[in-house]
Amino acid sequence: MKFSANLGFLWADRPLPDAIRAAKAVGFDAVECHWPYDVPAEETRSVLDETGLAMLGLNTRRGDVEAGDNGLSALCHRREEARAAIDEALAYARVTGSSAVHVMAGKSRGTASKSTFVDNLAYACEQAKEITILIEPLNPHNAPDYYLNSTGLAAEIIAEVNAPNLKMMFDCYHVQIIEGDVTRRLETLLPIIGHIQIASVPDRGVPDHGELDYSYVLKRIHELGWDRPIGVEYLPDEGEQPDMLWIARHR
Ligand SMILES: O=C(O)C(=O)[C@H](O)CO
Numbered sequence: 001m002k003f004s005a006n007l008g009f010l011w012a013d014r015p016l017p018d019a020i021r022a023a024k025a026v027g028f029d030a031v032e033c034h035w036p037y038d039v040p041a042e043e044t045r046s047v048l049d050e051t052g053l054a055m056l057g058l059n060t061r062r063g064d065v066e067a068g069d070n071g072l073s074a075l076c077h078r079r080e081e082a083r084a085a086i087d088e089a090l091a092y093a094r095v096t097g098s099s100a101v102h103v104m105a106g107k108s109r110g111t112a113s114k115s116t117f118v119d120n121l122a123y124a125c126e127q128a129k130e131i132t133i134l135i136e137p138l139n140p141h142n143a144p145d146y147y148l149n150s151t152g153l154a155a156e157i158i159a160e161v162n163a164p165n166l167k168m169m170f171d172c173y174h175v176q177i178i179e180g181d182v183t184r185r186l187e188t189l190l191p192i193i194g195h196i197q198i199a200s201v202p203d204r205g206v207p208d209h210g211e212l213d214y215s216y217v218l219k220r221i222h223e224l225g226w227d228r229p230i231g232v233e234y235l236p237d238e239g240e241q242p243d244m245l246w247i248a249r250h251r
Pocket residue numbers: 034059102136138171174197233
């Protein structure tokens with residue numbers, strides 16, 4: 001199996017270019033990030049070229065995080081901001097050669113709607129047919145009130161938008177907390193999954209302990225024919241290096 005270092009969590013204390021180099025140094029096959037916007041896209045691109053690593057994904061901005069925003073694209077009265085965030089993310093992805101953009105929905109609080117999310121996603125898909133647009137169900141402990149809160153809703157939205165480049169980000173950590181039945185859901189949703197992420201449940205640590213047995217889950221993913229890198233998106237203890245022995249055992 002191949003693994004992608006999620007630099008939103010791994011080496012998150014370093015500037016993005018150093019985090020990319022660190023991922024290369026320990027042997028990751030690819031990288032992905034959350035919000036890279038502090039670093040000019042050209043600089044990120046040149047470190048990706050230097051290391052030979054591909055950037056698999058980045059997120060749209062969340063809006064006013066201090067005011068509680070966690071994304072914009074499902075929010076009825078924030079259409080312009082949502083589209084600006086999508087445009088920005090797509091432009092960054094183009095310069096860096098990133099294959100996917102995760103369009104963040106935002107919180108419900110009565111102001112989110114499926115039709116708004118569908119419209120904004122259709123816009124994103126149309127703007128960049130060569131880029132995969134991802135939507136990710138998030139669990140209510142880490143993302144309270146997040147609009148996209150189940151794989152069922154994500155599947156409905158993907159069907160409604162009906163664009164070949166709209167897919168689900170299947171984060172096993174979130175799915176286990178939201179609804180469980182992880183391997184069966186992976187099997188049935190596989191045709192609409194664009195990226196898979198992992199972390200232990202419930203502590204979001206190294207994926208070698210907790211409720212989910214990743215030796216089994218990764219074996220199933222492999223058997224299903226998945227050959228793209230799996231996103232390693234866990235929160236390391238301070239100063240902790242990723243457990244590359246664990247990764248080597250699952251290659
Ligand atoms: O929280 C997650 O699991 C993510 O992957 C998102 O990108 C949101 O930060």
